[in-house]
Amino acid sequence: MQFHHTDLVDQLIAAGRTVVERGLALASGGNLSARVPGSDSFIVTRSGAWLNSLVPDDFSVLGPDGQVISGSAHPSSEWKLHAYSYQARPDANAIVHVHPQMAVLLDALGAEIRLITLDHAYYVRSVGRTPYYPNGSDELARTAAEQAREHDCVIQGNHGCSTLGANVEMALRRALNLEEAATLTYRALALGDTTTAFPRDAFEGLAHS
Template sequence: MKKATTVEGLIEQLIDVGSTAVRQGFVLASGGNLSARLPGSDEFVVTASGTWLDRLVPGDFATMNLKGEVVGGPSADNPRPSSEWKLHQRTYLVREDANAIVHIHPQHAVLVDALGHRIRLLTLDHAVYVRSVGRTDFHPNGSDELADAAAEQARHHNCVILSNHGCSALGEDIGMAFRRAMNLEEAATATYRALTLGDTTATFPMPADGAIQHA
């Protein structure tokens, strides 16, 4: 996925990611929300309240600024941004390098965390793209507590588990944010399978200096 250079391009890519996320079982019905911005911008587009990620159209996005104000769109049929807009806004405030945030509800990531296990990185892709996993305690969706806790974790991690809820993955562009979300769920699935086999220790052999890169 190439980096989008226009707001229209961002929306087109978010529509594609939403459809893929539902098709792969990462989210159901009107769960989850997506956002993106152009590099250096203090405005971002975010899915509107009540939208289904596999049925998005360009009118299903609100434009907000980093003060939390709606400055454009969405259509009259969707007058409000997602109830989770603070989750996106607060993360952008602490991560100037982040230009996209994918918030979905991946089953294995939520389950493994709810059972009290850490998600282990087991493959090169997990280590390169996820690298580390943050987490928050449970807070009501749309709350300041959830948004602030997630943003604090995002200072140090590109993937954050929201306890008993879902995950938030961020990246320098939409493709990277979604790639991280997918690898997080794959790592969680691998962790779950390892646990069913009685293994609690297998993990990727991370170099001491953390210097790894994909081929």
């Protein structure tokens, strides 16, 4: 299948390698997407695709209702998660959905992920969450999209997280910084620290994009 949006596909292929190399996903444990410029359709990884070895045939182009326009006939079972979030966030042009161990663990333990560094504050800003819902379900897609209206990073309980961005690079940066924030939070808690965080009054001075 020849895609007309090879640059976006190349960006998603590179992002897939990064999320596996950085431990945010194992094998096919996650899915990536990008909005097709000037349309309401989007490119998403196919079902079962290994994120660290993606090729152009591992992508589907879907309309907003999930109809396959081109590419693989078997899009990710999580396509609704992407479609609903794009509808909720017209400013988002890419979504990274992965299964980061530390972020999911802290959420399952009921521990709030603290933003500690400047990068955490700038890229993550705030974290939304949903209860556990089966993957691919309307409930998961709907509640995640509702959270995405207010947050660029949304944790799905006992499952994974989605990060949104104006482009693939920003969505990926947010995923990486969310997991790093979770890791530092875990280490702080292990040391008995329950308060350390980025200064609240400093958030106002950040130029967010």
